[in-house]
Amino acid sequence: MVKPLSIACLVLSMVFPSASRAGDAPAKIRVLLVIGGHDFEREPFLDVFRSNPEITFETVGHPDAHARLSAEAARSWDVLALYDMWQPISDAAKADFLARLKDGKGIVVLHHAIANYQKWNGYARIIGGKYFLANESFDGRDHPASTYKDDVRFTVEVERNNHPVTRGVENFEIVDENYHGLWVDPSATVLLRTKSPTNHPILAWARTEQASRVVYLQLGHGPSAFGNTSYRKLLAQSIRWTAGRSE
Numbered sequence: 001m002v003k004p005l006s007i008a009c010l011v012l013s014m015v016f017p018s019a020s021r022a023g024d025a026p027a028k029i030r031v032l033l034v035i036g037g038h039d040f041e042r043e044p045f046l047d048v049f050r051s052n053p054e055i056t057f058e059t060v061g062h063p064d065a066h067a068r069l070s071a072e073a074a075r076s077w078d079v080l081a082l083y084d085m086w087q088p089i090s091d092a093a094k095a096d097f098l099a100r101l102k103d104g105k106g107i108v109v110l111h112h113a114i115a116n117y118q119k120w121n122g123y124a125r126i127i128g129g130k131y132f133l134a135n136e137s138f139d140g141r142d143h144p145a146s147t148y149k150d151d152v153r154f155t156v157e158v159e160r161n162n163h164p165v166t167r168g169v170e171n172f173e174i175v176d177e178n179y180h181g182l183w184v185d186p187s188a189t190v191l192l193r194t195k196s197p198t199n200h201p202i203l204a205w206a207r208t209e210q211a212s213r214v215v216y217l218q219l220g221h222g223p224s225a226f227g228n229t230s231y232r233k234l235l236a237q238s239i240r241w242t243a244g245r246s247e
């Protein structure tokens, strides 16, 4: 027998789909922000996360960060945001990282985190790019060490504005660090480009790995980037997309 209350709930949930949720607002996206191994201006950077109303976040440094990748510890976060630059990683931590990709955790890789784990090629494959800290043979060719140049004013060109990460973002100017001589996975979905001669032509991309969505955003060296409204929007939309909250 169908109780009247069930019918009322059914009708309500058809008229107001959100009424079937426990509350009105969707749960906040829980971000685990990994830092360490590279200096940055802490407060202006953390403000980008504090001012994002869609998320809660927690920072963790090295060497503690890898313990947060275990199946048990990963119950407390939805998206891993990497703003670290760190080299040592155990086989157990690599296995945990790979297992979280099978779980479909979101991965947002920021700026210098493209230089993480130089000796673990799996990391470069997962994130879809690599900054070479030294000359290296990778992906069938010899790469000289990558280079950087700070305080460059350049134009960021949106490659496609129909992607959830770039939606609503127009081409914009920014003062930020340039990286040159990167390897970028040719199968990654290009999101942002630049013609700055001291930068690799691709500034941001998206890909999927196992069940996870992955975004790399090169922007974000210091306060001139952190305060840029387009940077903030790109980062917020990267978190949202990798969390599976946008299609």
Ligand SMILES: [Zn+2]
Binding pocket: 111, 112, 177, 220, 221
């Ligand atoms: Zn930097």
